[in-house]
Amino acid sequence: MWWARLLNQIAAIHGTGTPAVTNSYESIATVTIGTAQSTITFSSIPSTFKHLQVRGILQISGGDTEAKLTLNGDSTSSNYATHQLLGDGSTTYGLATANSGFIKTGITNSTANIFGAMVVDILDYANTSKNKTVRTLTGIDLNGNGNIRLASGFWNSTTATTSLTFTASSGNFNQYSSFALYGIKG
Amino acid sequence: MPAGSTYTPIATTTLGSAQSSVTFSSLGSYTDLKLIMDVLGSGTGYVSLRFNSDTGTNYSLTRVGGNGSTASSNRATSQTSLDLSWSAAYTSSGRLLETVDIMNYGNSTTYKTLLSRAGKADNAVDAIVGLWRSTSAVTSITLLAQSANFASTSTFTLYGIASA
Numbered sequence: 402m403w404w405a406r407l408l409n410q411i412a413a414i415h416g417t418g419t420p421a422v423t424n425s426y427e428s429i430a431t432v433t434i435g436t437a438q439s440t441i442t443f444s445s446i447p448s449t450f451k452h453l454q455v456r457g458i459l460q461i462s463g464g465d466t467e468a469k470l471t472l473n474g475d476s477t478s479s480n481y482a483t484h485q486l487l488g489d490g491s492t493t494y495g496l497a498t499a500n501s502g503f504i505k506t507g508i509t510n511s512t513a514n515i516f517g518a519m520v521v522d523i524l525d526y527a528n529t530s531k532n533k534t535v536r537t538l539t540g541i542d543l544n545g546n547g548n549i550r551l552a553s554g555f556w557n558s559t560t561a562t563t564s565l566t567f568t569a570s571s572g573n574f575n576q577y578s579s580f581a582l583y584g585i586k587g
Numbered sequence: 588m589p590a591g592s593t594y595t596p597i598a599t600t601t602l603g604s605a606q607s608s609v610t611f612s613s614l615g616s617y618t619d620l621k622l623i624m625d626v627l628g629s630g631t632g633y634v635s636l637r638f639n640s641d642t643g644t645n646y647s648l649t650r651v652g653g654n655g656s657t658a659s660s661n662r663a664t665s666q667t668s669l670d671l672s673w674s675a676a677y678t679s680s681g682r683l684l685e686t687v688d689i690m691n692y693g694n695s696t697t698y699k700t701l702l703s704r705a706g707k708a709d710n711a712v713d714a715i716v717g718l719w720r721s722t723s724a725v726t727s728i729t730l731l732a733q734s735a736n737f738a739s740t741s742t743f744t745l746y747g748i749a750s751a
Contacts, residue, residue, distance in 0.1 A: 424592030431618075431750040456619055456748065458691050458700060488651025488660025488714075514722060518690040518700040538688075538702055540716025544647035544664050549702075549716045551651070577696055581618060581750035583593070 425586040432580045437462060437573035443582045444564040448527035451587025455565065457580040458516040459509045463571025469503035470521065471566045472533060472556045478502040485552040504554030506567065507539045516578065517541035526562040533562060599744040605629050605736040609743050612727040614692070617747030622687040622728070625742045628677040630735030634685060635668040637729045638699065638719050642667050645720040652713035668731055669717040672705035679738065683707045692725035699725060
């Protein structure tokens with residue numbers, strides 16, 4: 402907020418007192434699914450933050466599946482890669498996916514009432530000198546089945562990120578799936 | 588929707604003496620909750636969680652982690668509480684650090700899912716997805732010391748994250 406930044410500047414100029422608390426984590430937009438749909442997009446993302454975070458719960462009609470993330474509408478296969486550490490309750494997997502055209506994010510299922518959870522960090526998203534790196538923690542537990550996954554994703558582009566699109570890899574995002582986009586100040 | 592500031596501290600508990608549990612009961616109205624814990628023990632133990640004081644067998648988890656030499660994955664079903672770490676543990680001389688994301692805790696439509704990260708540098712690291720099979724809105728969180736009490740100086744902080 403402008404007034405908090407102003408108070409901080411005043412405190413810095415005078416070199417006394419406790420700086421005001423700044424708000425460095427802001428809600429940008431939220432999409433909650435009312436009618437099943439296969440894709441959700443956050444567009445016109447301002448470049449005024451340092452990082453982005455998407456937090457969500459998701460259920461996909463296609464069963465054991467996941468959400469695919471693309472940036473700026475780019476679906477060029479060779480521009481994306483994902484590396485994962487995954488556990489399914491008994492076995493661990495180290496997986497690599499290259500030339501996929503997307504980054505693997507939220508794991509989920511279609512079991513009634515159960516939604517997968519995901520937290521996705523898009524680091525230095527507006528930088529025009531770096532390719533972009535995405536970090537994901539996602540999982541679903543079904544009381545006897547499920548997966549937990551830590552992943553890093555790569556988008557081979559130095560373009561500033563202005564939109565994020567999540568696509569169900571099979572079927573649709575079901576009602577009550579929700580995606581919330583936040584900006585983190587640097 | 589307009590942007591809004593969020594990630595609001597709700598409450599912090601720093602223990603002055605050993606305790607077997609910590610409860611947060613005024614959660615406010617947010618989209619998600621985030622717990623950050625820095626836990627020392629009176630012995631070796633770990634943190635478990637209950638929502639709304641529910642002691643039924645309604646909790647389950649899937650975990651992946653490593654102990655410095657081996658990666659492994661485990662599952663627990665129909666538990667009476669939800670363990671927030673598996674291999675990573677607090678001790679009387681070593682602190683366990685944990686962050687827990689409790690997603691969409693206030694809705695009364697879906698079961699509740701959480702994501703936990705726990706680590707102790709000389710011990711192990713865990714990532715856990717946990718499920719509470721209840722559509723009730725979460726109104727309280729109880730953190731239970733398992734195997735050994737939480738020791739003095741342990742800190743538990745709860746934040747609220749509100750979406751636009």
